[in-house]
Amino acid sequence: MPASGSIAGPVQALINEFSKLPTVGPKTAARLVFYLLNRPRHEAQSLSEAILAVKDKVRFCSVCFSLTEEDPCALCTDERRDRATLCVVAEAKDIYAIERTAAFKGRYHVLGGLISPMDGIGPAQLHVKELIERIGEEAPAEIIVATNPNAEGEATALYLSRLIQPLGVSVTRLAYGLPIGGDLDYADEITVAKAIEGRRTL
Numbered sequence: 001m002p003a004s005g006s007i008a009g010p011v012q013a014l015i016n017e018f019s020k021l022p023t024v025g026p027k028t029a030a031r032l033v034f035y036l037l038n039r040p041r042h043e044a045q046s047l048s049e050a051i052l053a054v055k056d057k058v059r060f061c062s063v064c065f066s067l068t069e070e071d072p073c074a075l076c077t078d079e080r081r082d083r084a085t086l087c088v089v090a091e092a093k094d095i096y097a098i099e100r101t102a103a104f105k106g107r108y109h110v111l112g113g114l115i116s117p118m119d120g121i122g123p124a125q126l127h128v129k130e131l132i133e134r135i136g137e138e139a140p141a142e143i144i145v146a147t148n149p150n151a152e153g154e155a156t157a158l159y160l161s162r163l164i165q166p167l168g169v170s171v172t173r174l175a176y177g178l179p180i181g182g183d184l185d186y187a188d189e190i191t192v193a194k195a196i197e198g199r200r201t202l
Helices: 009-019 026-037 041-057 092-099 128-138 151-167 189-197
Strands: 082-089 106-110 142-145 170-173
Touching: 009 026, 026 041, 082 092, 082 128, 092 106, 092 189, 106 128, 128 151, 142 151, 151 170
Parallel strands: 082 106, 082 142, 142 170
Antiparallel strands: none
16 A cells, blocks of 8 residues: 555545444555545435434434434334333344344343443443343333354353343253354344344343
8 A cells, every 4th residue: 555645645545534433454545535536426325424424413312322313213113112121132233133034023121231340340230230220110021132152242141141041031042053252243134033032041
């Protein structure tokens, strides 16, 4: 890649911004910028407006903590969703991964992360208290813990299982159709669907 001094300032600035995104290195960032330079101005305008709209209009649902424009979100207010099953995920992006499969018809609860003592994240930093309150109010028959199959995901699942089981609610875990150490949002639809179908009791 050329030295930054040989590139127009606005181009280098945009490369630098794209490079801050997850999994985007300097080369990929440069490709994206040069691609945008070759597109009509209205496409760049649409992209910038979409980014600002996400920041300005999207917020967390007060019930499930998913991302939404309206509060409560469409998933929480959809009467067709099965109230007997509550799927607990780490991040809002995990809901998108599960919804793509069309295999789950229940409701969701987003923790906002995973238990990770190394990073100073414990149950108090997550939406665990709100989950327990929802279980008391909504009385679901089953809680599906759909955290990633890595150390943090397993620790979180075990903690939730020990917390929820005394309440008389069935706690299940996604089956290991998901790759160990992998992320839910990178899994293909069939893998996630099979993991939902083959969930196990904790």
